[in-house]
Amino acid sequence: MSDDLCASQAKYIEEQEQKIRALENTIAEKDNQLAQKDEKRKSTLDNRVGLLEAKFEGLESKQITLQGQLDTVRTERTILQTNRDILQGKSEQLEVQVKALEAEQATLQGQLGMVRTERTILQTNCDTLQGQLDTVRTERTSLQTSHDTLQDKAKKLEDELKAVKESRNSLISSYAELTGAYTELLEL
Structure with missing residues (x-):
């Protein structure tokens, strides 16, 4: 009867290890998908910022206020990129900690797949630019x-x-708890 119990426990441990391996594979796939999505988002945002910078450089001599606002946008972009890096680091830490659990992993990967996007703040002094700033007003x-x-x-x-x-x-x-149960099984 003791052999049956040991065989049953060994089978249980093997099933748990298979679940853990399956969960690790799921994590790796989700992580790759998240990295690709994150890179696409970053590239899109970088392109948008680059276009805005190019448009505002032509108005720099006529509107000092707009240049100040563009500097603010660049600063906030750097801050948001730093925040994104921090979130990415947290995502990696969470990934390491939850590799052993299949059910919660899908939820965690979905939640961590989101990344902070860049925020742009622009205020214009339309009274001094009037017709020349109509395009800027539309963009704002x-x-x-x-x-x-x-x-x-x-x-x-x-x-x-x-x-x-x-x-x-x-x-x-x-x-x-699983580790404790596993240790107890090994001691048996």
Whole structure:
């Protein structure tokens, strides 16, 4: 009967190890997908910033205020890139911690797939540029809409990151329980 118990426990351990390996494979696939999406988003945002910089350089001598705002955009872009790097680091830490659990992994990868996007703030002094700044006014309206969308996405990402942290803590606890059970089985 002891041999049956050992065989049953060995089978259970083998099944758990198979689940862990499957989970590790899922994590690797999701991580690759997230990296590709993140690179595409970054490239798109970098292209947008580059276009804005090119348009505003022509107006630099006529509108000092716009140049100041463009400098602000560059500074915020750097800050957002730093925040993105921080989030990427947190994503990698979470990935290491949750490799052992299959059910929660899909949720964590979805939540961590989101990255903070760049936020652009532009205010123009339309009274001094009038006709020459009509194009800039149109772009400012479009950028403000994008800014609102980016703020909503940033808030959603913060909420999702909080949920990820809570899920991660739960996963760590479950992993500790599995490790304890595994240790007890080995001692038998």
